[in-house]
Amino acid sequence: MLEETVVGHHPAHAIELKSISKVYGAVPALLRTDLSVQKGEFLTLLGPSGSGKTTLLNLIAGATGPTTGAILLDGRDITRMPPRDRGIGMVFQNYALMPHMTVFENVAYPLRARREAAKAIRVKVTEALERVGLRGFEDRKPRQLSGGQQQRVGIARCIVYSPAIIMMDEPLGALDKNLREQMQGEIKRLHKDLGTTFIYVTHDQEEALNMSDRICLMSMGEIAQLGTPDELYFQPRSRFVAEFIGESNLISGRMDGRGQMLIAGDRSIAVPGGIPAEGAEMLVMIRPERVRICGIDEAVADDNSLSGEVASSSFIGGTTRVTIRCDNGLNITAKMMSDRSETRPQSGARVNLCWSSADMVVLEN
Numbered sequence: 001m002l003e004e005t006v007v008g009h010h011p012a013h014a015i016e017l018k019s020i021s022k023v024y025g026a027v028p029a030l031l032r033t034d035l036s037v038q039k040g041e042f043l044t045l046l047g048p049s050g051s052g053k054t055t056l057l058n059l060i061a062g063a064t065g066p067t068t069g070a071i072l073l074d075g076r077d078i079t080r081m082p083p084r085d086r087g088i089g090m091v092f093q094n095y096a097l098m099p100h101m102t103v104f105e106n107v108a109y110p111l112r113a114r115r116e117a118a119k120a121i122r123v124k125v126t127e128a129l130e131r132v133g134l135r136g137f138e139d140r141k142p143r144q145l146s147g148g149q150q151q152r153v154g155i156a157r158c159i160v161y162s163p164a165i166i167m168m169d170e171p172l173g174a175l176d177k178n179l180r181e182q183m184q185g186e187i188k189r190l191h192k193d194l195g196t197t198f199i200y201v202t203h204d205q206e207e208a209l210n211m212s213d214r215i216c217l218m219s220m221g222e223i224a225q226l227g228t229p230d231e232l233y234f235q236p237r238s239r240f241v242a243e244f245i246g247e248s249n250l251i252s253g254r255m256d257g258r259g260q261m262l263i264a265g266d267r268s269i270a271v272p273g274g275i276p277a278e279g280a281e282m283l284v285m286i287r288p289e290r291v292r293i294c295g296i297d298e299a300v301a302d303d304n305s306l307s308g309e310v311a312s313s314s315f316i317g318g319t320t321r322v323t324i325r326c327d328n329g330l331n332i333t334a335k336m337m338s339d340r341s342e343t344r345p346q347s348g349a350r351v352n353l354c355w356s357s358a359d360m361v362v363l364e365n
């Protein structure tokens with residue numbers, strides 16, 4: 001087949017979406033989106049329910065066609081190519097196994113559909129089951145397996161024909177927390193071993209932070225921010241990103257012209273350098289683990305401080321979350337490593353809290 005050369009294609013990109021959108025009837029599921037997925041990377045689509053994650057996967061897989069735009073796979077336009085010819089593997093949340101078939105036959109299915117020889121099928125199925133730790137389970141039926149084992153079969157069935165891209169849509173959504181964390185590690189290891197491009201969907205921010213090279217955070221059919229886990233956590237662009245990933249204290253105010261921001265209760269705080277001129281309305285964010293609590297008589301070390309009363313204190317094992325109702329009306333949450341109950345901040349106590357302006361992030365809106 002003659003390969004079509006596409007102008008502007010970057011060879012390091014496995015998938016390129018150009019101005020792709022999807023409208024279902026009157027519902028805009030995905031607004032015009034550009035996205036490049038690099039070869040070999042682990043990219044996660046993260047976002048609340050209904051933000052367009054599955055729609056984006058379905059467009060790449062070819063399960064549905066776009067309303068506008070083009071999809072390139074290794075530089076070739078596949079926008080109108082049938083799903084089977086794209087060489088893209090898919091793992092689903094509900095496993096989608098054939099209940100009447102054995103584990104072996106489920107995993108062999110994509111190879112039989114491609115009319116591979118019996119001997120090659122045996123070798124490849126055995127290797128795929130080995131990779132997911134299911135050797136010896138060949139003759140079982142799906143109902144004789146736990147949820148985690150069924151999803152391993154789903155993964156084996158996906159990797160068995162060496163697809164160029166592997167996509168997983170909330171594959172761990174039906175599993176409990178411990179198993180989910182274990183499987184996160186296994187999927188990461190699989191990605192490293194195979195070196196294949198992974199596009200992974202989850203609504204769980206911790207899963208996304210833990211697993212991804214880059215995260216594409218979606219909101220209402222649009223990309224809210226695309227970047228490494230560090231970038232999304234430490235440099236969130238907007239209020240939505242700051243609130244979706246991790247916990248955040250948001251403070252709004254106005255620049256006073258002397259490098260300080262005027263906030264509630266006629267207080268002013270120092271903000272990071274290089275910010276707008278006098279009168280500008282600002283929204284800034286400080287993470288709870290960057291806020292320190294000290295005694296009301298203790299000297300504060302940082303360039304920002306407020307005093308107030310502990311409104312609530314919750315001990316959640318390794319960390320303790322403390323919410324302070326500040327005298328200027330703001331509620332600020334601080335998070336710290338836990339001490340024993342005698343030394344943890346108690347509700348009603350008067351405290352100072354302080355933080356460094358260097359740890360604050362200026363948000364767009």
Ligand code: ADP
Nearest residue numbers: 024027028029048049050051052053054055056
């Ligand atoms: P997510 O996977 O992030 O939860 P989806 O991509 O499934 O989100 O859905 C995005 C939006 O598109 C939602 O508003 C959803 O209701 C709508 N949608 C998805 N699939 C269809 C469909 N087949 N018909 C009509 N609306 C759809």
Ligand code: MG
Nearest residue numbers: 053054055169
């Ligand atoms: Mg979905």
